[in-house]
Amino acid sequence: MPMQTIDKDQYQALRQGATVLAADAYGDKVLELRSGQLMKLFRRKRLFSSALFYPYSRRFVANVQRLSGLNIPTVSELSEYRIPSISRSAVKYKPLSGDSLEALIRQRRFDRQRIEQFAIFLAKLHRLGVYFRSVHLGNVVATPDNRLGLIDVADMKFYRRRLSASRCARNMRHVCRYREHVAALFPAGRRGWFLDSYLQALQLNDRQRRRYEAVISRQLDQHLVAAHQ
Structure with missing residues (x-):
């Protein structure tokens, strides 16, 4: 699944009206969007780390795909984003019901x-x-x-x-x-x-x-x- 790069305005449009479900001192971590989908935001915790080449959002997507292949219920309908304006990558997805x-x-x-x-x-x-x-x-x-x-x-x-x-x-x-x-x-x-x-x-x-x-x-x-x- 390709990662889409979005600018500040596109990100603000995505998160307009969202509810913050989790945050820390560095900013938002999980948003509930108006659509009912969730957006999980990932920051690189160290200047030099493997996340520079293999972002946490990519790991999240890959793990979802592996779990689905093993017939283990998990989140679905994923979209992956790079958001340079806030130095984050992100995944938007449909939450697992229950x-x-x-x-x-x-x-x-x-x-x-x-x-x-x-x-x-x-x-x-x-x-x-x-x-x-x-x-x-x-x-x-x-x-x-x-x-x-x-x-x-x-x-x-x-x-x-x-x-x-x-x-x-x-x-x-x-x-x-x-x-x-x-x-x-x-x-x-x-x-x-x-x-x-x-x-x-x-x-x-x-x-x-x-x-x-x-x-x-x-x-x-x-x-x-x-x-x-």
Whole structure:
């Protein structure tokens, strides 16, 4: 998909009437446009970095395409822009319909079935070699047809085979980034609902399962102790 360069006036026309959904000290990060589409803006954080040649917007688009090829629900209808007047690149897209798992926690709709569904979904990602650094419950969406999908997918790697036990465990750190997410995934410190579903969905032989279970359990134990202190 080609990147379109737009000037200041074209950008202002695009964002006219938009709602700012996320911003930081450097400016707007996510806009909801009048059309209902979202626009995610990316800045290069360092003067010399790989983003100079391969912008974050391009990574976002490439990751969406890879996920779609793996039949994993994600955002759609993408357009990519370079906006020199504000030193940004951007992606405009149709958001993924549904509620984030984080929203379901707030709505008290995150139960054992959802825990096991998320565990199976995460195992599918790992089995397919998808390492999503931002894989916390705010970036996983339950769609109207009861599937799970991903948003905010700029920071992601794809491997040719199932992730190693150590890499899966490392990804669990991102899953357990927030205390309220840990409490929801492991109610009363209970690991079995999540861990048993996750390990079964990884499709391991007995030896592999023992290895993965040991490595991942050590990682989870650290977060469970911290969450319940």
